[in-house]
Amino acid sequence: MGNTFGGGEADQLPARGALGLRAKEAVDAGLVHVVAGFRTEAVERDEHGLLALRSLDGRTIEAVDKVVVVTGFRPDLSWLSELRLELDATLQAPIALAPLIDPNVHSCGTVYPHGAKELAHPEPNVYLAGMKSYGRAPTFLAMTGYEQVRSIAAALAGDHEAADRVELVLAETGVCGGAGLFDEPAADASSGGCCGAPAGPELISLSAPSTDR
Incomplete structure (x- = not known):
């Protein structure tokens, strides 16, 4: 097997x-x-x-x-309807993130490290992180989410250098x-x-x- x-x-x-x-x-x-x-x-x-x-x-x-x-899920974004979100029409993930996590191309082990830059939306200081950021893609790993949150926290604190320095080592x-x-x-x-x-x-x-x- x-x-x-x-x-x-x-x-x-x-x-x-x-x-x-x-x-x-x-x-x-x-x-x-x-x-x-x-x-x-x-x-x-x-x-x-x-x-x-x-x-x-x-x-x-x-x-x-x-x-x-087991068909997966899609995120509930209804409570964010008053915010300016920019989502991919297919995956329902942030526009900049969608091509990096497309399950037709990537597995969870080949997703490019990403952070606040890829998770941002037109609404100021609004980010989607964790499983919700992946929309309908089934390849999210908790380790990816930890790095997302670290980068977002740095961005919100004004440390843009730290926010851009995204480092992620996935299990081999x-x-x-x-x-x-x-x-x-x-x-x-x-x-x-x-x-x-x-x-x-x-x-x-x-x-x-x-x-x-």
Whole structure:
């Protein structure tokens, strides 16, 4: 499964590595069955009320109790409607930031370091930071947000030199990828680095352990 479970014990983000190891243990124990490269074309319901998923290549997963669709989110900007914001029409991220985080081009490990300059809006001293600054892009990392806030705080304090001096060192191990990178894996995707993505999207189905003796 390549680097599906992240960097494991070598992951430079220990909590992420531990979570990946626990997920792998569940798979090894037979509690979780991984179906790789499954792109759902249709969801059907049988006479017993159970769901069946049919993929684009004709495969079927039957007797599904529940489907959890992890589609991401978009930020709630309604309460900022009276402010002058300048947002990208597609990502709903600040105009200057959007091309740097476009998930069709970048993974979370290839986002260019950025700060107050890219997060500013026409409204004076207004910045969007953290997950909200990424709009609909799914590749935000907390480490990126910490650097955003440091740069913004420096700008608000009038220390523009510090605000422009954006430094960000991302973890080199583990896995993160944008939608576009999952569709067209990079040549070095198998290297296990932060920018590597699995060969394709993976559907993980949960099942109770067998009670047969």
